[in-house]
Amino acid sequence: MQWKAKVEVTLKKAVLDPQGAAVEKSLQALGYDGVSQVRVGKYIELNLEADDRKEAAARVEDMSRRLLSNPVIEDYSYVLQEAGL
């Protein structure tokens, strides 16, 4: 069975995010007042083979921890859906 995973990787709250700060400044320079707490992270989409949702989730969890994120400074979250839906 094919699954589609969408993984969001963000810096932990306590970690400084200079890229987010730069985007925030640029938005304000463009005239968007009232924009705050900008954080920039990664977004990863992938398809994978797994027999059921539980196995798919376990594999995505594993991939996120081992390769897609750096667990020391980043958090991740994901959603899973059957591919083709």
Add this chain to the structure above:
Amino acid sequence: MQWKAKVEVTLKKAVLDPQGAAVEKSLQALGYDGVSQVRVGKYIELNLEADDRKEAAARVEDMSRRLLSNPVIEDYSYVLQEAGL
């Protein structure tokens, strides 16, 4: 009223994604078979002031088009929620 926007920016389907290809190869090298169609994009979180959902959506749309994405090669999508929820 404070809103939280979560914006996902991805390369358009027709645009080559070398970073995604590299991640896919790395995952396969780590033993994750059956992984395919890996695409890497950006994920941006921000808070903004707006009177209602319609105004908030219009501003996020505008920011996504002008700064957060490059509409020539990238697509974006976002979700909006009231901050604090």
